Amino acid sequence: MAIVKKANNITLQVFNNYTSLSKTSNESSEEVIIEALKQNLELSSQKRTIMQGFGKDAEKKDKPAESKLLEIKIKKDTFVPLGISSFKGDQENAKIKFQVIIKEGTFEKLTFKVKNEGTEIYSEEITQSLKAGDIHDIEWDGFSKDKIYDSILFTGNKLTAEVTDGTTTSEVKISGDCKTEWxxxxxxxxxxxxxxxxxxxxxxxxxxxxxxxxxxxxxxxxxxxxxxxxxxxxxxxxxxxxxxxxxxxxxxxxxxxxxxxxxxxxxxxxxxxxxxxxxxxxxxxxxxxxxxxxxxxxxxxxxxxxxxxxxxxxxxxxxxxxxxxxxxxxxxxxxxxxxxxxxxxxxxxxxxxxxxxxxxxxxxxxxxxxxxxxxxxxxxxxxxxxxxxxxxxxxxxxxxx
Known part of the structure; x- marks a missing residue:
C-alpha cells in the first residue's frame, strides 16, 4: 500500500489532533513551513532527526546568531603587552578590557574563552551569579595559558573572545593594528x-x-x-x-x-x-x-x-x-x-x-x-x-x- 500526494499546494488545517503513522515517510517540497499557531511544536524521534537544506544558499557560511540573553564587547581599544610605558612615560593599558552584559535571565556560572582560529588558548571562570541588567568587567593580558604573547595573532585577525554557559554563547573578534606596521x-x-x-x-x-x-x-x-x-x-x-x-x-x-x-x-x-x-x-x-x-x-x-x-x-x-x-x-x-x-x-x-x-x-x-x-x-x-x-x-x- 502506498500514499502518493502531488499538488502545487497542499494545505492541511486541523482543529484537534492530527496523527500520521508510517514505517517510512518521504516528503519533498520546494519550501516547507511547519508552524504551531498556539502551543508548542514538538518533533520527536526514537533515533535521529536530520534536517538539511540543499537550496542555492545552502553553502553560505552564516554568522552565529547574536545571543539575546548576553553579550560580550571590548571596552578599551588600545593595548601594550606588559604595559610598557610610552617614551614620555605615559601609562598604557596592560590588559584588554571586556564587558559582559546580561540581557535576560540569570547565569550562575560563565566561562570566558579566547580562541585562535577556533582553538582555545585561554579561559577563566566567572563564578559570580549574574542576572538581567548586570554588567561584568573582565580583563585579559594578551597571553595564552602557556604564557605566550604573539602580536601576529591580533594583526592577523585570528582571535575571538567568547563568554558562554555551555548553552548560550556570545563572541567578539579581537583584532587590531600595531601602531607601527613594520x-x-x-x-x-x-x-x-x-x-x-x-x-x-x-x-x-x-x-x-x-x-x-x-x-x-x-x-x-x-x-x-x-x-x-x-x-x-x-x-x-x-x-x-x-x-x-x-x-x-x-x-x-x-x-x-x-x-x-x-x-x-x-x-x-x-x-x-x-x-x-x-x-x-x-x-x-x-x-x-x-x-x-x-x-x-x-x-x-x-x-x-x-x-x-x-x-x-x-x-x-x-x-x-x-x-x-x-x-x-x-x-x-x-x-x-x-x-x-x-x-x-x-x-x-x-x-x-x-x-x-x-x-x-x-x-x-x-x-x-x-x-x-x-x-x-x-x-x-x-x-x-x-x-x-x-x-x-x-x-x-x-x-x-
Missing part, C-alpha cells in the same frame, strides 16, 4: 624572552669606483641585518656589558631583535652602497623628516656605505647599519629631533657633535655621537630606553565591535 613581537613570559622582528627595505645602491667589488649586494644585505641583531638585541650575551637586558615592571627580560628585508609593511627604503673609490663617503638616513629638519632630509641620502678602502670596514658597516636604520626606529617613538639630534648629542640639522665624551666603561649608545672618539665595538649597543621604545611600538589599536 614590527612583530612575541613574548615568552615564562622564560622572560622577547623576540622582535623588524621589517626593513634594503635596496641595492650600486657600486662606486672602478675596482671590482669584493662583496655583492647579498653580502652587504646580510651584514646589515647582522647589525640590527647585534646592536639592537639585549640578550645578556655581551661580555663587556653587564647590563645587557631590559627591565619591565621589576622583571628582567632578554630581547632579541632580528631584521628581515622586505618591501611589505617595512621601514623606509635604505640603499646599501659599495664604495670602492679612495674617497670616503658618509652614510646617512634622514627618512621622512619634517619641519626644520626637512633641510637635512633634502641634502642627505638614505644610504649605508661600505667604504672598501677603510680599516675595519666590515665591523664599521655592521655598526653603521644598526645606527642608520636605528634612526627610523627611534623616530617612531621619540620624534624627529630625538632621532636626528642623536638623542641630544648633536645638532639635528647640521649633524655636528656636541661635547659628549665616550664613556670609559659600561655601555656606548649606538645612536649617540661622541666628540672625542669613535665607538667601542664591543661595548656599543642600543640603550635600554630605546629598546623599550621599540617594544612600545607594538602598541595595538583594537577594533571595537
Amino acid at each position: 614590527i612583530d613581537v612575541k613574548i615568552d613570559d615564562t622564560n622572560k624572552k622577547v623576540d622582535v622582528t623588524v621589517r626593513v627595505n634594503l635596496k641595492d645602491g650600486g657600486v662606486i669606483g672602478t675596482n671590482p667589488p669584493i662583496y655583492t649586494f647579498s653580502k652587504l644585505e646580510s651584514m646589515s641585518l647582522d647589525g640590527i641583531h647585534l646592536y639592537w638585541s639585549r640578550m645578556k650575551s655581551r661580555s663587556k656589558i653587564s647590563t645587557d637586558i631590559v627591565t619591565i615592571s621589576g622583571k628582567e627580560y632578554k630581547v632579541e631583535v632580528k631584521g628581515i628585508n622586505t618591501q611589505e609593511k617595512s621601514i623606509d627604503e635604505v640603499a646599501l652602497v659599495y664604495n670602492g673609490s679612495d674617497k670616503w663617503l658618509r652614510s646617512s638616513n634622514p627618512g621622512s623628516v619634517s619641519g626644520l629638519l626637512s633641510f637635512f632630509g633634502q641634502i642627505a641620502p638614505q644610504r649605508v656605505v661600505y667604504n672598501a678602502k677603510q680599516n675595519n670596514e666590515e665591523r664599521d658597516f655592521i655598526l653603521t647599519s644598526a645606527h642608520e636604520i636605528g634612526h627610523e626606529i627611534v623616530k617612531e617613538f621619540g620624534g624627529d629631533k630625538y632621532s636626528y639630534g642623536h638623542e641630544g648629542s648633536s645638532n639635528p640639522i647640521l649633524q655636528t657633535a656636541h661635547t659628549n665624551l665616550l664613556p670609559t666603561s659600561g655601555e656606548v649608545n649606538v645612536m649617540e655621537y661622541y666628540s672625542d672618539a669613535y665607538y667601542d665595538y664591543d661595548r656599543t649597543i642600543a640603550s635600554e630606553k630605546d629598546v623599550l621604545g621599540l617594544l612600545w611600538c607594538s602598541k595595538l589599536k583594537i577594533n571595537k565591535k
